[in-house]
Amino acid sequence: MIERPASDRPAKVLWAAMATAGCLGIAAVVWPVIEVLDQPLRIAAYIIALIYWLKISGDHPKGSTMRTAWLLLAWSSGVSIIRHSFAWANYFAKWPVSIRSFSQFPTMIALALLIAGLFAIWFGFAAIGLGVRFRRSDPIWVAVMGILAFVPYLFSWRAVSGYAVIYPLVSLSPLLLAVPLLIALLLHRIEQEMGGGQLATSLRLIVAFLLMRLVALTMNSPALASFTVSKILVGVSGWTSIWFFALAAAYRWRLTLSIRELTYRYQTDPEAELAGLVLLAENQQDVARR
């Protein structure tokens, strides 16, 4: 049946890639020529995420909520690859705004798929009673996120297009940004209720991805974009956010590998594993007594 122990290496490589992307994002503020690497790095991160999400979805039975969730995230990654490929081609071709604005289509589709995927994750956890209790501070967070999500909207008409159909898409953008943030709050609550574990780490990274995207978009709005601090923040958050998404996928896949490893250990030395569980239980009871 198995196999190799779950390795930290893929996650380490992704953390290193994210750090490199962050440094390049800051460097691009000073040397704009570096921006040529922005889209290829985003594409690479989304390809990695796509592969992981597809593998993870295979670990859930057909028709299950979580399988749907991971597949939606995979499709969102796939559409994002198209979107960033389009943006990369534009970097060299310098298309007019009327053509460039067509990138709104994959942007909206990717966002819609992301929202559906995140909602499905919440739905999957809600089925076992997690993520359904709210705190008093939650309305404040919702308000803050709403305001932050609509800051870019107020300045988003810069994406002018010669095609009337693009305008509603542009105006939908903040809404599609705000909704994932609200779901991010739900995921954060789930992750807190989980109290730890590998799956919670993956959820935390998805939340980080959504927050970093928001920071990048807010700081990139015309009202703020001219400040040097904003440029640096955009550089760091914009270049690194997608790597959080890839890391979330990598950590979730690592969970599956860890379970395989444990199954293998039970197969080869069940006495030791059961003895370990008994010792853990005894320690827990001792702690509870204290």
Place this chain on the structure above:
Amino acid sequence: MEMLHGITEQEWLEYLDGGLDATDAVRLQDHANTCAECAGTLRELSLWREKLVEAAALVRSAVETLPGDVDRLLAESIRRIRACEPAALRSNPRWSFKEAVVLLGLLVEPFCGPGTAGAAIRLAVRRSTDAQSDVPAVWNLFVSNMSEMISSVCGTEAGRLVNQVGICLDVAQA
């Protein structure tokens, strides 16, 4: 590691496993023959060891079982438990329901966290409990439900692990 009369639990365990040299084994045996307290410790450790070996043998056979055979295993386990006389159940060393639940919870905690394990256990208990009783009528039904809960959030492999380990724990029915 607890020590009583200069002998640690580890030494008693090694004695039970036959891991001590002849001199030490004779020394421990002689001491157990003359000391009621240590003889009790030895009996207790021996009982734990038997339970572990028994459960481990079941785990080994279950992990080699194809998923399609799980239902058959479940049915056999239920039949075996029902066939036992209450007296036999009492005299046969088994995990209590609470102990087994703790073990299953600890099994999944590193992956899905104590909160998820707790939520899955609560829901599985609720689903496995009949109207007349506060405790699950059949342990295997609980395991099946717990496996389903864990599988729904952590994936099929996690659910299968819970099922395999769960049905192998010889649990005394309430």
